[in-house]
Amino acid sequence: MKILEASQLADLDSYSCKEQNISSWELMERAAGLAYEEIKTRLNSATQQIKVLAGPGNNGGDGLAIAYFLAQDGWDVDVFLVNFTSSRSPDNQKNLVRLKNQAKSNIRELTEDSELPEFTSEDLVIDAIFGVGLNRSMPEFVQKLARKHNGSASQCICIDVPSGMYLDQSPGEDEAVFQSDLILTFQTPKLPFYLPDYSGVVGEVKIIDIGLSQKRLSEISSELNLVDLSLAKKLYRPRPRFSHKGTYGHAVLIGGSELMLGSVILSSKSCMHSGVGKTSVLMPSRGHSALIQHLPEAMLVENASEDFISDQDLGFNADAIGIGIGIGTSEAALSALGAWLEKADCPLVIDADALNLIAEHITLKDKKRLRTLDGQVPKKSILTPHPGELRRLVGSWKDDFEKLNLIKDFSKQFDVIVLAKDAYSLCVYQDQVFVNSTGNSGMATAGSGDVLTGLLTGLLAQGYSSLNAAVLGMFLHGLAGDLAAEEMSEESLTASDIIRYFGDSFSKLKA
Ligand SMILES: NC(=O)C1=CN([C@@H]2O[C@H](COP(=O)(O)OP(=O)(O)OC[C@H]3O[C@@H](n4cnc5c(N)ncnc54)[C@H](OP(=O)(O)O)[C@@H]3O)[C@@H](O)[C@H]2O)[C@@H](O)CC1
Ligand SMILES: [K+]
Structure with a gap:
C-alpha cells in the first residue's frame, strides 16, 4: 500500500473530486461519515461524555461533521472550536453553520486566553484540530491542551493523524502531540505511524477507504510503501x-x-x-x-x-x-x-x-x-x-x-x-x-x-x-x-x- 506525502494527498483529493464530480465538501462528508460509522461501533451505553476538539481547517471540518452525526444520533457532545486563527476553511464553515443550526450540541470556543477544558476517564475525546496540514509547531495553547489531555485518563480517537504529528519530520523535544488510542486515517497509511519517534502517541490505526481515485493513486509514484498482505x-x-x-x-x-x-x-x-x-x-x-x-x-x-x-x-x-x-x-x-x-x-x-x-x-x-x-x-x-x-x-x-x-x-x-x-x-x-x-x-x-x-x-x-x-x-x-x-x-x-x-x-x- 502506498504511503503518500501531504502534497500527493492533496493532489489525490482534488483529482478524486473532479473524477467523481463531487465537491470537496461532499468528499469531507463521505470521509467524516465513514469515520463516524467506525466511532459508533466503539461507543456503548457506558460511554462517556464526548468532547470534539475541532480546528478551523479541513481536519476540524471533519470533526464538526462527526459531532453533527453524533448529536443527530442522540449522543451528548461538547464541541470545542480550537480557534488558533480567525480564518476558517469554507467546508469547515459550512459544517459549523449546520452544527449550530442543529442546536443539539454544546459549542465552546477556545483561544489563547481561554480556560482549558478538563478531561476525565469518562471522556471520549475526538481530536480534529490539525490533520496533514500541520507545517509548523502547534500554537502554545494548543500544545497545552494536548499536554493536559495526555496527562488525563480520557480515551482519544484522532482523525486522520494525531494533532501535532508531522508527515515529514519528528516532533521537537518539547513539542506536544495528542496521544491516540485509535487513529482513523483516510485512504492511505502515514509514515510517522511506523516510526519509533512517534511510538508514544500512536495507538491502534484504522485505515478508512474513502473511495479516492484508484486510477490516480496508481499513477502517483511513491517510493514509500507499507508492506501488507496484498503487496x-x-x-x-x-x-x-x-x-x-x-x-x-x-x-x-x-x-x-x-x-x-x-x-x-x-x-x-x-x-x-x-x-x-x-x-x-x-x-x-x-x-x-x-x-x-x-x-x-x-x-x-x-x-x-x-x-x-x-x-x-x-x-x-x-x-x-x-x-x-x-x-x-x-x-x-x-x-x-x-x-x-x-x-x-x-x-x-x-x-x-x-x-x-x-x-x-x-x-x-x-x-x-x-x-x-x-x-x-x-x-x-x-x-x-x-x-x-x-x-x-x-x-x-x-x-x-x-x-x-x-x-x-x-x-x-x-x-x-x-x-x-x-x-x-x-x-x-x-x-x-x-x-x-x-x-x-x-x-x-x-x-x-x-x-x-x-x-x-x-x-x-x-x-x-x-x-x-x-x-x-x-x-x-x-x-x-x-x-x-x-x-x-x-x-x-x-x-x-x-x-x-x-x-x-x-x-x-x-x-
Ligand atoms: N486527504 C483527503 O482526501 C481528505 C482530507 N480531509 C481532511 O483534511 C485534512 C487536511 O486539511 P487542511 O489541509 O485544511 O489542514 P489542517 O491539518 O486541517 O490544518 C489547517 C491549516 O492550519 C495551518 N497551519 C498548519 N500548521 C499550523 C500551525 N502550527 N499553527 C497555525 N496554523 C497552522 C495550515 O495553513 P497555513 O497557515 O499554512 O496556510 C493548514 O492548512 C486532512 O488531515 C483530513 O482530516 C477530509 O476532510 C476529506 C478527505
Ligand atoms: K487530528
Missing part, C-alpha cells in the same frame, strides 16, 4: 507442480563460533523451512554433531577449525549465502569473512557479527572506507542490522527521518539492500522504502534475527531478487511471529516458535 501476495511466487529440489536452490549458512553455535543451527533450520531445496552449513566443527541431531535435513561443509568459521571451499555452487550469525569478532572470523565477501559469486545476506566487523573495518580504514567496503561487499547483498548495528554502519542520527536518509545514502553508496530491524522494520533500497506492517514485541527475543537471516537466505536461493526476498521475508517473518503470538501470547514466544508458524504464514499468501 506480499504480489511478491510471492507459487511453486510449479513439476519441480524437484534443484528447482528451489541450494542455500549455505555460514556462522557460529566457540560459544555461539545455537544461532547458526536456528538460522539453518529457518532456512530449511523457507521452501529452499537444500541447505548446507559451514560452522565450527565442534557444533557438527549438534547440527545433525537438530537438523538432519541439513548438509555439513567441512570446516578446518573447531572454534571458528573458515573459508573452506564449498565444492559446489551456492545459490545464496547467509553469513555472520554468531561468528564473533575475532581475527579468525574477520579473515574468513573477508575471504567469503571476496569470493562469493551469489547473493548474500549479511548479519550480526559480520556487520560489526564490516563497520569496525570501515572505521579503522577511515578514509579508505568507501573503497574498502565497496570492494568487499558484493552488490545487492542484504544487510540486516538491528538499531545498534545500524548505528555502527551508518553513523548516529538525531531523529527517524535523518536515520532514513542515512540508510538511503548508505544503500546507494554500496548498492546494497538494508533491512533495518525495529518494531516496524524498514527495508531500504536506494530511495525505495518498504515499511513492514507485521511483527510484535514478542519477537524481541534471542534468535529472532537468526531466524530472519535463514529465511532471507532461503528465499534468495529460490531465485527471488534481493529486494523481493528482503521485503517478502521481512513480512513473512513478522506474520509468523504474529500468528504464533495469537496462539501462545507475546510473552512466551521464542525464535523457534516463529519457524513453526512459517507454514501458516505462507498459507496466508496463498489464500
Whole structure:
C-alpha cells in the first residue's frame, strides 16, 4: 500500500473530486461519515461524555461533521472550536453553520486566553484540530491542551493523524502531540505511524477507504510503501507442480563460533523451512554433531577449525549465502569473512557479527572506507542490522527521518539492500522504502534475527531478487511471529516458535 506525502494527498483529493464530480465538501462528508460509522461501533451505553476538539481547517471540518452525526444520533457532545486563527476553511464553515443550526450540541470556543477544558476517564475525546496540514509547531495553547489531555485518563480517537504529528519530520523535544488510542486515517497509511519517534502517541490505526481515485493513486509514484498482505501476495511466487529440489536452490549458512553455535543451527533450520531445496552449513566443527541431531535435513561443509568459521571451499555452487550469525569478532572470523565477501559469486545476506566487523573495518580504514567496503561487499547483498548495528554502519542520527536518509545514502553508496530491524522494520533500497506492517514485541527475543537471516537466505536461493526476498521475508517473518503470538501470547514466544508458524504464514499468501 502506498504511503503518500501531504502534497500527493492533496493532489489525490482534488483529482478524486473532479473524477467523481463531487465537491470537496461532499468528499469531507463521505470521509467524516465513514469515520463516524467506525466511532459508533466503539461507543456503548457506558460511554462517556464526548468532547470534539475541532480546528478551523479541513481536519476540524471533519470533526464538526462527526459531532453533527453524533448529536443527530442522540449522543451528548461538547464541541470545542480550537480557534488558533480567525480564518476558517469554507467546508469547515459550512459544517459549523449546520452544527449550530442543529442546536443539539454544546459549542465552546477556545483561544489563547481561554480556560482549558478538563478531561476525565469518562471522556471520549475526538481530536480534529490539525490533520496533514500541520507545517509548523502547534500554537502554545494548543500544545497545552494536548499536554493536559495526555496527562488525563480520557480515551482519544484522532482523525486522520494525531494533532501535532508531522508527515515529514519528528516532533521537537518539547513539542506536544495528542496521544491516540485509535487513529482513523483516510485512504492511505502515514509514515510517522511506523516510526519509533512517534511510538508514544500512536495507538491502534484504522485505515478508512474513502473511495479516492484508484486510477490516480496508481499513477502517483511513491517510493514509500507499507508492506501488507496484498503487496506480499504480489511478491510471492507459487511453486510449479513439476519441480524437484534443484528447482528451489541450494542455500549455505555460514556462522557460529566457540560459544555461539545455537544461532547458526536456528538460522539453518529457518532456512530449511523457507521452501529452499537444500541447505548446507559451514560452522565450527565442534557444533557438527549438534547440527545433525537438530537438523538432519541439513548438509555439513567441512570446516578446518573447531572454534571458528573458515573459508573452506564449498565444492559446489551456492545459490545464496547467509553469513555472520554468531561468528564473533575475532581475527579468525574477520579473515574468513573477508575471504567469503571476496569470493562469493551469489547473493548474500549479511548479519550480526559480520556487520560489526564490516563497520569496525570501515572505521579503522577511515578514509579508505568507501573503497574498502565497496570492494568487499558484493552488490545487492542484504544487510540486516538491528538499531545498534545500524548505528555502527551508518553513523548516529538525531531523529527517524535523518536515520532514513542515512540508510538511503548508505544503500546507494554500496548498492546494497538494508533491512533495518525495529518494531516496524524498514527495508531500504536506494530511495525505495518498504515499511513492514507485521511483527510484535514478542519477537524481541534471542534468535529472532537468526531466524530472519535463514529465511532471507532461503528465499534468495529460490531465485527471488534481493529486494523481493528482503521485503517478502521481512513480512513473512513478522506474520509468523504474529500468528504464533495469537496462539501462545507475546510473552512466551521464542525464535523457534516463529519457524513453526512459517507454514501458516505462507498459507496466508496463498489464500
Ligand atoms: N486527504 C483527503 O482526501 C481528505 C482530507 N480531509 C481532511 O483534511 C485534512 C487536511 O486539511 P487542511 O489541509 O485544511 O489542514 P489542517 O491539518 O486541517 O490544518 C489547517 C491549516 O492550519 C495551518 N497551519 C498548519 N500548521 C499550523 C500551525 N502550527 N499553527 C497555525 N496554523 C497552522 C495550515 O495553513 P497555513 O497557515 O499554512 O496556510 C493548514 O492548512 C486532512 O488531515 C483530513 O482530516 C477530509 O476532510 C476529506 C478527505
Ligand atoms: K487530528
